[in-house]
Every structure is written in structure tokens, then in C-alpha cells.
Amino acid sequence: MSEPLLIFTDRGICCPAGGFYIDPWRPVERAVITHGHADHARPGHSSYLATENAAPVMRHRLGDIRLETARYAEQRRIGDVTVSFHPAGHVPGSAQVRVERAGEVWVVSGDYKTADDGFCEPWEPVRCHAFVTECTFGLPVFKWRPQAEVVADLHAWWRANALDGRFSVIGAYALGKAQRVLAALNSSAGPILTHGAVEATNEVARAQGLPLPPTVRVTPETDLKAYPGALVVAPPSALGSPWMRRFGPASTGFASGWMALRGIRRRRAADRGFVLSDHADWDGLNAAIAATGAERVFVTHGYTQIFCRWLSEQGYDAAIVETEYEGESLDAPAEEEAA
Amino acid sequence: MKRFADLFSRLDQTTRTNAKVEALATYFAEAPESDRLWTIALLSHRRPKRTVTTTRLREWAAERANVPLWLFEEAYPIVGDLAETIALILPDPSQDSDLPLTHWIGEVRALAALDETARKARVLAAWDRLDRTERFLFNKLITGGFRMGVSQKLMTRALSRATGVPEPDLAHRLMGDWTPESTSYEGLILTPDPSADLSKPYPFYLAYQLDEGPEALGDPALWAAERKWDGIRGQLILRGAEHHLWSRGEDLMTDRFPELARLIDFVPQGTVMDGEVLAFRDDAPLTFNALQKRIGRKTVPKKLLAEAPVILMAYDLLEWEGEDIRAAPYAERRATLESLVRPLPAEAPIRLSPLVDFDGWDRLAAERERSRELCAEGVMLKRLDSPYRDGRRKGDWWKWKVDPLTVDAVMVYAQQGAGRRANLFTDFTFAVWSGGDLVPFTKAYSGLTDEEFRRITSWVRRNTLERYGPVRAVKPEHVFEIAFEGIQESTRHKSGVALRFPRMARWRHDKPPGEANTLEDLRAMLAAYG
Ligand SMILES: [Zn+2]
Ligand SMILES: [Zn+2]
Numbered sequence: 001m002s003e004p005l006l007i008f009t010d011r012g013i014c015c016p017a018g019g020f021y022i023d024p025w026r027p028v029e030r031a032v033i034t035h036g037h038a039d040h041a042r043p044g045h046s047s048y049l050a051t052e053n054a055a056p057v058m059r060h061r062l063g064d065i066r067l068e069t070a071r072y073a074e075q076r077r078i079g080d081v082t083v084s085f086h087p088a089g090h091v092p093g094s095a096q097v098r099v100e101r102a103g104e105v106w107v108v109s110g111d112y113k114t115a116d117d118g119f120c121e122p123w124e125p126v127r128c129h130a131f132v133t134e135c136t137f138g139l140p141v142f143k144w145r146p147q148a149e150v151v152a153d154l155h156a157w158w159r160a161n162a163l164d165g166r167f168s169v170i171g172a173y174a175l176g177k178a179q180r181v182l183a184a185l186n187s188s189a190g191p192i193l194t195h196g197a198v199e200a201t202n203e204v205a206r207a208q209g210l211p212l213p214p215t216v217r218v219t220p221e222t223d224l225k226a227y228p229g230a231l232v233v234a235p236p237s238a239l240g241s242p243w244m245r246r247f248g249p250a251s252t253g254f255a256s257g258w259m260a261l262r263g264i265r266r267r268r269a270a271d272r273g274f275v276l277s278d279h280a281d282w283d284g285l286n287a288a289i290a291a292t293g294a295e296r297v298f299v300t301h302g303y304t305q306i307f308c309r310w311l312s313e314q315g316y317d318a319a320i321v322e323t324e325y326e327g328e329s330l331d332a333p334a335e336e337e338a339a
Numbered sequence: 340m341k342r343f344a345d346l347f348s349r350l351d352q353t354t355r356t357n358a359k360v361e362a363l364a365t366y367f368a369e370a371p372e373s374d375r376l377w378t379i380a381l382l383s384h385r386r387p388k389r390t391v392t393t394t395r396l397r398e399w400a401a402e403r404a405n406v407p408l409w410l411f412e413e414a415y416p417i418v419g420d421l422a423e424t425i426a427l428i429l430p431d432p433s434q435d436s437d438l439p440l441t442h443w444i445g446e447v448r449a450l451a452a453l454d455e456t457a458r459k460a461r462v463l464a465a466w467d468r469l470d471r472t473e474r475f476l477f478n479k480l481i482t483g484g485f486r487m488g489v490s491q492k493l494m495t496r497a498l499s500r501a502t503g504v505p506e507p508d509l510a511h512r513l514m515g516d517w518t519p520e521s522t523s524y525e526g527l528i529l530t531p532d533p534s535a536d537l538s539k540p541y542p543f544y545l546a547y548q549l550d551e552g553p554e555a556l557g558d559p560a561l562w563a564a565e566r567k568w569d570g571i572r573g574q575l576i577l578r579g580a581e582h583h584l585w586s587r588g589e590d591l592m593t594d595r596f597p598e599l600a601r602l603i604d605f606v607p608q609g610t611v612m613d614g615e616v617l618a619f620r621d622d623a624p625l626t627f628n629a630l631q632k633r634i635g636r637k638t639v640p641k642k643l644l645a646e647a648p649v650i651l652m653a654y655d656l657l658e659w660e661g662e663d664i665r666a667a668p669y670a671e672r673r674a675t676l677e678s679l680v681r682p683l684p685a686e687a688p689i690r691l692s693p694l695v696d697f698d699g700w701d702r703l704a705a706e707r708e709r710s711r712e713l714c715a716e717g718v719m720l721k722r723l724d725s726p727y728r729d730g731r732r733k734g735d736w737w738k739w740k741v742d743p744l745t746v747d748a749v750m751v752y753a754q755q756g757a758g759r760r761a762n763l764f765t766d767f768t769f770a771v772w773s774g775g776d777l778v779p780f781t782k783a784y785s786g787l788t789d790e791e792f793r794r795i796t797s798w799v800r801r802n803t804l805e806r807y808g809p810v811r812a813v814k815p816e817h818v819f820e821i822a823f824e825g826i827q828e829s830t831r832h833k834s835g836v837a838l839r840f841p842r843m844a845r846w847r848h849d850k851p852p853g854e855a856n857t858l859e860d861l862r863a864m865l866a867a868y869g
Contacts, residue, residue, distance in 0.1 A: 139414045140406050141427035261761055263419045271353050306413045324801065
């Protein structure tokens with residue numbers, strides 16, 4: 001019997017027959033990248049392959065790298081295997097990686113979300129024999145409400161604060177989540193200000209043609225009195241930092257899947273938690289796995305032990321794979337978010 | 340329930356005190372009176388009796404959610420709260436309802452009289468008519484442990500704003516043995532009858548921690564100092580030929596310390612004292628370890644009564660000859676207390692907490708150093724001219740604790756936190772050296788900043804040696820200074836010692852694991868302080 005199509009090494013997920021790694025965490029010759037987040041697209045590889053839409057963010061983060069791009073579903077021959085990207089619905093340009101050799105298909109999910117957010121390419125199921133899936137929110141207590149309802153709550157909060165004469169500052173991961181929130185807002189509701197880290201990604205997104213409402217970057221010179229009751233979008237780490245002082249007694253909120261848990265919301269001492277994740281919830285994970293038709297499932301970051309046992313009981317041949325991916329980051333160090 | 344759920348959300352969604360007071364005051368002005376009374380009860384930790392075991396609730400919720408029970412049990416510690424886990428795991432309700440809080444409390448109480456099948460049907464029916472937040476609150480009513488991020492002080496302020504009754508009067512009215520069944524909103528809050536409840540305690544005055552030295556307090560001559568006793572704070576009430584002992588948490592502890600009943604023979608009626616319940620023998624306090632054996636016991640075996648008899652170490656007088664004297668200056672209250680306690684015979688289970696003699700702050704600092712040998716936790720400073728106030732208020736009472744004991748230990752196991760810290764590694768096990776082996780001796784959860792927890796979490800993910808269920812063995816690489824308040828012998832621990840209030844005082848980046856403390860060091864501490 002020949003070697004498995006993918007093997008799991010301390011550098012990352014490796015395809016020996018293709019001579020490449022998928023989202024490796026240590027430097028390799030050839031890296032196939034699912035999306036531009038720091039835990040998946042790392043510096044130091046000799047060459048990169050990613051989707052066309054993921055490329056701008058990767059160049060922005062990693063600088064002058066050797067980067068080849070492919071369209072979704074475009075088939076590439078690498079070594080003895082065929083590789084293609086398929087939408088993961090996580091952030092713009094994010095992909096699942098499909099690897100095929102002689103009719104045997106493996107798919108690496110990267111990070112994914114099954115619900116359509118109206119902003120990034122909607123997730124598509126890919127039939128496969130073996131599926132490598134994340135399970136950041138792999139517990140039955142995580143069940144997302146429709147985005148429209150959450151955004152309606154967010155608007156109501158913004159409106160109430162504006163009536164009170166206060167700013168509304170929302171913490172959202174600068175790379176992806178912030179833009180998804182911006183794109184979902186009704187821009188006629190009031191002025192929108194941004195933190196520098198968010199605006200840097202906004203510029204990348206606008207340059208690649210993604211529709212974002214007009215925003216104003218906050219600098220030390222910004223006359224905040226000109227934007228009464230504005231919504232301010234900032235990375236989570238900016239909330240509670242000295243940067244916040246300029247807004248006076250603002251109301252604060254976070255947009256993250258972790259906000260589903262009251263304990264975490266209270267630890268972050270924000271006024272409001274908006275449960276908005278770029279990862280699949282419990283039902284999403286289960287539906288996605290079923291839709292692949294896979295019999296073998298490897299679970300990576302998240303509640304791996306619990307989710308693996310659940311899948312085994314559902315009749316899957318499931319196993320845990322140790323990775324260095326981090327799931328939805330509400331606790332990312334400031335320097336990472338500023339990148 | 341919608342009005343109450345809305346109040347809960349408003350309180351939960353803001354960290355601003357003013358917004359909380361405003362939300363509560365509005366509620367107290369507008370909600371039905373029975374709902375107001377129940378809300379006051381819940382916010383002062385009075386709840387309906389538990390009528391369903393949590394085991395059943397878990398089973399019913401798992402069944403309704405269509406997940407195996409083990410999966411529910413795995414999710415629960417991560418969420419960190421049973422009521423919340425159930426609320427999150429259940430499918431959305433199929434019906435809408437808007438009945439008052441009092442109705443749902445009635446539902447919870449009615450469960451007591453039903454058999455198991457009928458109980459289950461009632462609970463499932465309730466879950467199916469309540470949205471996520473309402474359902475969470477309903478579960479809280481069943482399981483107890485209600486916390487809404489509102490202190491009693493804050494609630495009292497809001498109630499004062501809604502009713503016009505001054506705060507200190509309300510604080511006193513809300514104390515003691517009432518339940519919503521035994522009183523009414525009118526009777527408790529608006530027109531109370533003071534003779535109706537002879538057991539009613541006064542609000543405790545709580546001291547602030549003095550972090551810097553006492554120099555900032557000014558002239559030492561304006562202050563009195565006492566030992567900070569390491570026992571259980573208690574308020575002893577002698578009225579109408581009865582005695583009552585209240586804990587700081589408003590638990591009635593009268594039956595747990597039957598020795599104190601004899602005080603009726605020595606102390607006149609119409610007296611209320613503040614003091615510390617201490618295990619005390621041969622005219623000296625015993626360590627907290629001795630008292631600990633009696634905590635949590637509702638009835639005390641004879642042997643224990645002889646081994647660890649208790650007294651009240653009295654330090655303040657709140658009521659004298661039936662009069663509330665809290666407004667009088669400390670020096671005056673103390674003088675009356677002395678004239679009451681001094682003449683009593685040694686067999687009376689009461690002592691006067693002695694004043695610590697000091698003429699300057701240096702002298703007091705030296706006295707503080709002696710605390711451990713006297714079985715005290717430090718010294719207390721009380722302003723001579725201060726009234727006995729309510730709650731924790733800055734300025735007149737300060738506690739100046741001795742520095743904790745410390746030991747440098749190596750982290751060997753890590754576990755993810757719950758609730759507030761569900762996505763971080765926060766629960767650690769530490770070890771000291773014994774020959775070439777690391778012997779685990781304590782767990783610690785607190786003391787690091789969020790930033791440090793983030794860093795250690797990312798390190799744990801990369802340095803796991805082995806997994807045992809939720810516990811990960813990690814590389815013995817990091818040294819932490821563990822601070823603790825006391826040490827005692829333990830047969831349950833491999834190391835032979837157990838610590839009191841262990842926490843991580845410092846991450847010793849400067850120390851290689853080889854330089855951590857040894858089991859011998861711990862044994863020496865046990866011999867000195869155990
Ligand atoms: Zn990602
Ligand atoms: Zn990830």
C-alpha cells in the first residue's frame with residue numbers, strides 16, 4: 001500500500017506525493033495556504049500557493065514573497081497529485097484545499113463557516129474520502145443566530161449610544177471580521193471611524209474591489225467632535241488600551257463567537273457581546289462533515305477530544321491531529337493584530 | 340419574565356454603575372410589587388428552595404437537545420455555569436409567553452409537590468415557552484446561585500432612588516431572616532415594624548486592604564490597632580432571651596457554635612456585638628486549621644467540641660441596652676464594650692480583642708511582624724472617632740495583612756479554565772523537587788494578568804507532553820512564585836501538605852526549574868507554621 005495522501009508532521013500537514021505542505025508552521029520549500037490569517041500563512045517559506053483573492057492580504061502581511069495564485073476550482077498538477085481551492089466562507093479568499101491522487105480525494109478545510117455572510121465567497125461542500133476539519137466551536141452550546149438579527153442588535157446599540165451622545169466602539173479582529181461587520185452595516189446610520197490596524201486591511205480589501213462603506217481612520221489629529229455618536233471599529237486589543245481614552249465614556253462591544261459565553265463576555269468587561277463568528281457553529285460543523293461524504297475525519301484546532309469522540313459515536317473514523325492553528329482569536333497579542 | 344429578563348440584560352450589558360442603578364431604579368418603580376420583592380430577594384441571595392436535582396436537569400436538557408449526556412457534561416465545565424449550559428444547548432422555544440417573574444417562581448416552587456414524571460413535563464414545558472435569556476434565568480431560579488453583577492450596596496442605592504427611603508435605613512431593613520413568603524414589599528421596605536424580627540442583624544462594616552504602609556493615614560494618635568484574627572467574622576445578637584449568630588455572608592450560624600449559647604447567662608439582653616469566632620483553648624487562639632474542622636458541620640460531635648472549642652473575640656458593640664449605638668465614635672463604643680466584657684469570668688465564651696499598643700507606625704510594623712506567631716493574619720486599624728458604617732467603605736477601617744508565605748515551584752500540569760476563561764489555560768498544578776523527582780503539591784488558578792494567561796496558553800499548546808482527559812502534562816520549564824496564607828498536613832496529597840489560598844504571585848522568568856524549592860523546604864514551613 002502506498003503512503004497516505006496527507007501525513008501530519010511537526011512542520012504541518014504534508015503531501016509527500018506532491019512535495020508540499022498545507023498551512024505549515026515551520027519554513028518549507030512549498031506551502032499551499034488556505035487563507036491569510038497569521039496562524040495559517042506564516043513567513044519564511046520559499047514559495048506560496050493561494051487563491052487570487054487571498055493574495056492581497058498575504059502580500060500585505062508577509063511582504064515580498066514568492067506567491068503563485070489560482071482561481072477557485074482551478075486544477076493544478078503538483079508532483080503526482082491534483083490540487084484545487086474551494087470556498088471556505090471564512091474570510092475573503094479563504095479556501096479549502098482539495099488534493100486528489102488516482103481517484104482518492106482528501107480535503108483540508110482550513111478555517112470555515114457554512115453560513116453565507118454576504119461578504120466573502122460562500123462555503124461549498126467538497127466531496128471527499130478524508131476530511132481534515134477545524135472544530136473551534138465544536139460544542140453543542142455554540143449555535144449562531146442569523147447574521148441579520150445580530151446586525152440589527154448592533155444597530156440598535158449604536159443608535160441608543162448615539163442618542164446618549166456616546167461613541168460605540170466595537171472590537172473585531174482586524175483581518176476579516178472587521179470588514180465583514182463594516183460590509184453588513186447600514187452606512188446611512190451614522191459616521192464610521194476605524195482604528196489604523198482595521199483601516200490598513202480596509203485599504204487592501206477596497207483595492208481588490210470588496211464593497212465597504214466609507215470609513216474615517218482615527219489619528220491624533222482627527223477632530224472627534226465632527227463625528228458625534230460615531231461607530232468605531234477597532235481590533236479587540238485596542239479596547240481597554242490607552243488608545244480608547246480619546247472617545248471618553250464610550251460604550252464597548254466585541255464581535256466574536258466567544259461572546260456566546262457569558263463568562264468570556266464578562267471577563268472582557270465589554271458592555272455588549274455580538275455573537276458573530278467566522279467559524280462554523282455546532283450544527284454547521286456537523287452539516288459540513290456530512291456533506292463531504294467523508295468516512296475518515298481528522299479534527300484539528302478547537303475542542304478536538306470532545307468533537308472527535310462525538311464523531312466516532314456518529315460512525316466516522318475520526319482522529320485528532322495536533323496543529324499549531326489557533327481558532328478564533330479574541331486574545332491575539334496586540335502586535336499580531338496590528339500586522 | 341420579559342421585564343425581568345430585560346432588567347437582567349441591561350445590568351449584564353454595562354459596566355457603568357450609574358447605568359445599573361438607573362435600570363434597577365426604573366424596574367423598582369414600574370414592576371409589579373411581588374416581582375419587586377422577589378427581585379430584592381434574589382439580589383440579596385435569597386432564593387426559592389431547590390426542587391429538582393441538577394442531575395435530572397442535565398439529563399432532561401441533554402435528551403431535549405438530542406445529545407448524549409457525556410457531551411453535555413463535557414460542555415458544562417467549559418461554559419462554567421449549569422443554567423447557561425442548559426439555556427444554550429436547548430433548541431429554540433416553540434411558543435412565546437410573557438408571564439411575571441412571580442409566576443415562574445411559583446412554577447419552580449410547585450415542582451416540589453410533583454412526582455418526577457410530572458416535574459419533567461413542567462420543566463420541559465417551561466423551557467419551550469422561554470427564550471434564551473428567560474430560560475437562563477428560569478434555570479437560575481431552579482439551581483440557585485443567582486448573581487447579576489449587582490452588589491447589595493448598588494441595589495440599595497437604586498431602591499433608595501425609587502422609594503425615597505435613605506440608603507442606611509434600607510441596608511438595615513434588608514438584613515436578616517426574611518423571605519418573600521414571610522413579608523411584603525410594603526412591610527419590608529416602606530413601613531417596617533422593628534420589633535417584628537428580633538434576629539435582624541446590622542449591616543457589617545468591612546475594612547479595606549492597606550497596600551502601602553500606614554504612613555498615609557497620618558497621625559497615629561488618631562487610630563486604634565487590633566489583631567486581625569484568623570477566624571470567622573460574626574455578629575452576635577442577644578435580644579428577647581434569644582441569641583443569634585450571623586456570618587458576614589448573612590448565614591445564620593447559631594447552631595454551629597452551640598458553646599456561644601451560654602453567653603445568654605453573662606451578657607444582658609439588647610446587646611449586639613461584632614467579633615471573630617475563634618477556636619480557642621488554654622487562653623490562646625488555635626490556628627485556623629482547628630476551626631476549619633468545624634466549618635460546614637451543622638451539628639458538632641462532642642470530641643470536636645472538646646478539641647476545638649470556640650469563643651467570640653469581641654471587637655465592637657453595635658447595640659447596647661436595646662439602642663442602636665452605631666453612630667457613636669469607635670472610642671466610645673469600645674469603652675462600653677470593655678466595661679461589658681472585662682468583668683466576665685474566664686468560663687464565659689467571650690474575650691475582648693486586645694488593643695495593640697503602639698506609639699508610632701514603626702512600632703506597629705514590628706507588631707505586625709509578630710502576627711503569625713499569635714495566629715493572626717495581620718493588624719486592623721480603626722479610626723478612634725469613626726462611626727460603625729455599613730458595607731465596604733474607604734477611610735475609617737483598614738486591614739494590614741502580613742505578607743504571604745511563598746515558595747518557588749515548577750509548573751507540571753495545565754488545564755483549560757471555565758466560564759470567564761474558557762478559551763485559556765488557567766488551572767495549573769505545581770511541583771517541588773524531592774531528590775531528582777518533581778512532586779506535585781498544589782494547584783493555583785489566579786494571580787496572573789490576562790496577558791500572562793495568553794502567553795502561557797500559547798506555550799502550553801506547543802509544549803504538551805501528554806494528555807489525561809482535559810489535563811495536559813507540560814514540559815517542566817516554567818517556575819512560578821506561589822503565595823499562600825497557611826500550610827497544613829494532609830494525607831490526601833502525595834506531598835503530605837495542603838496550602839491555604841494558593842495563587843501565582845509571580846512568573847519567575849529569571850529562575851531555571853532546577854532552582855525551584857524542595858519538599859524539605861515545604862516540610863520546614865509546615866513545622867514552623869502548620
Ligand atoms: Zn482564520
Ligand atoms: Zn485558524
